Amino acid sequence: MNENIISLQNQLEADIAKVESLADLDSIRVGYLGKKGSITGLMKNMKSLSHEEKKTFGKEVNELKTAAAKIIEEKTAELKQKEIEKEISSMPQFDITTPVALDRGSYHPITLVQRQCEEIFRTMGFTVEDYSEVVTDYECFESLNIPKHHPARDMQDTYYLENGQLLKSQTSAAQNAILKKYGKNLIENGVPIRAIFPGRCFRNEATDACHENTFFQMEGVMVDKDISISNLIYFMKTMLSEVFQKDIKVRLRPGFFPFVEPGFELDISCLICGGDGCASCKHSGWLELCPCGMIHPEVLKEGGIDPEKYTGFAFGLGLTRLAMMKYGIKDIRDLNSGSLKALSQFTDDK
Ligand code: FA5
Numbered sequence: 001m002n003e004n005i006i007s008l009q010n011q012l013e014a015d016i017a018k019v020e021s022l023a024d025l026d027s028i029r030v031g032y033l034g035k036k037g038s039i040t041g042l043m044k045n046m047k048s049l050s051h052e053e054k055k056t057f058g059k060e061v062n063e064l065k066t067a068a069a070k071i072i073e074e075k076t077a078e079l080k081q082k083e084i085e086k087e088i089s090s091m092p093q094f095d096i097t098t099p100v101a102l103d104r105g106s107y108h109p110i111t112l113v114q115r116q117c118e119e120i121f122r123t124m125g126f127t128v129e130d131y132s133e134v135v136t137d138y139e140c141f142e143s144l145n146i147p148k149h150h151p152a153r154d155m156q157d158t159y160y161l162e163n164g165q166l167l168k169s170q171t172s173a174a175q176n177a178i179l180k181k182y183g184k185n186l187i188e189n190g191v192p193i194r195a196i197f198p199g200r201c202f203r204n205e206a207t208d209a210c211h212e213n214t215f216f217q218m219e220g221v222m223v224d225k226d227i228s229i230s231n232l233i234y235f236m237k238t239m240l241s242e243v244f245q246k247d248i249k250v251r252l253r254p255g256f257f258p259f260v261e262p263g264f265e266l267d268i269s270c271l272i273c274g275g276d277g278c279a280s281c282k283h284s285g286w287l288e289l290c291p292c293g294m295i296h297p298e299v300l301k302e303g304g305i306d307p308e309k310y311t312g313f314a315f316g317l318g319l320t321r322l323a324m325m326k327y328g329i330k331d332i333r334d335l336n337s338g339s340l341k342a343l344s345q346f347t348d349d350k
Helices: 003-018 022-035 038-048 051-090 107-125 151-156 172-189 230-244 297-300 319-327 332-336 340-346
Strands: 191-202 214-224 251-252 260-269 286-288 294-295 311-318
Touching: 003 022, 003 038, 003 051, 022 191, 022 311, 038 051, 038 172, 038 332, 107 191, 107 214, 107 230, 107 297, 107 340, 172 191, 172 214, 172 311, 191 311, 230 251, 230 260, 230 286, 230 294, 230 311, 260 311, 286 332, 294 297, 311 319, 319 332
Parallel strands: none
Antiparallel strands: 191 214, 214 311, 251 260, 260 286, 260 294, 294 311
16 A cells, blocks of 8 residues: 555544544544545646556545545544533433422413303203304305395404405304204204304404403304204203302393394393493493394295294303403403413413
8 A cells, every 4th residue: 555545544534532522623624535635636636647557546546535435434523422421411410309499381271261161061961062263255155145245344344365265253154064963963963053152262352441452252052853942041040149159149131133033131240340330341230241042934945944943042141251250351452462460360270
């Protein structure tokens, strides 16, 4: 082997044995293998060699190059591993058995009332359904007896997507799907439809102490033979007395919704001011909480259910307002504020 090559290889091995940092190793790499490096420079000596010598010399230089690259690569891995070990050993040690000192999170007040309502209705045989926030015009309006240009749409302006879908303005948007989902079991097996579906609703409207543009409702439907307003009132009363664990003053007055007939507004006496009137109840002493009514025959028909044989009720509970009343929250906007100080007060009541 060429003497120059042997001495360069020995030199490289000695340099590599001494190096202690990745930065120094990189300098060595450039010094040997870089464009102006000593191994690359060996090629310049080839000019003076014969054809046969060039072949042997070239082969030996290439072998040295490969060996140098390999030894540098191995040293790089060794030094990287050493750096990782050094970093780990310099990290603060901790005892995994020490109790965590962080504060625990808490449930949002709306989640708390929603869960409570779900539990109440589950014990009365209702299923709890989940439903999309993005719906079609058919789901939110047309299937509910609200054709295009019906004035009832003015009360529920919402946010539209470019493809014509919309963010649901009411949980009633799920009614048609629920009737279709459980209608077969009702008709063929006589199993009543009993379902609730909580969900986030959106309306393009100005906010105040009792109105938000994003809020929660919980819809409920029951359909069977001979369902009447008495059944509706029973379920509403049971739900309210369970949620508040005390007698609440309630009033039922006529209300118009194209998807129920007759329709009612169920108001509760404002628990913030005790009925005297305040900003939370628009100074009326009453808070609109749960509109309801008997499902309109056209809506039943659209859901595949014969209104001559079956009747049913539906309600649309304002969950956000229920949370306000239950926890004495004066301004609905606090619930969407993200203020942990305000919201974390309700931890205990799971
Ligand atoms: C409806 O949304 C009907 N879908 C309810 C219904 C269902 C009627 C089934 C009949 C049968 P309304 O727009 O009134 O109705 O809203 C229902 C409840 O949601 C209100 O009573 C109120 O508690 C709550 N709500 C409505 N708008 C807002 C808002 N902007 N911010 C907070 N809560 C609201």
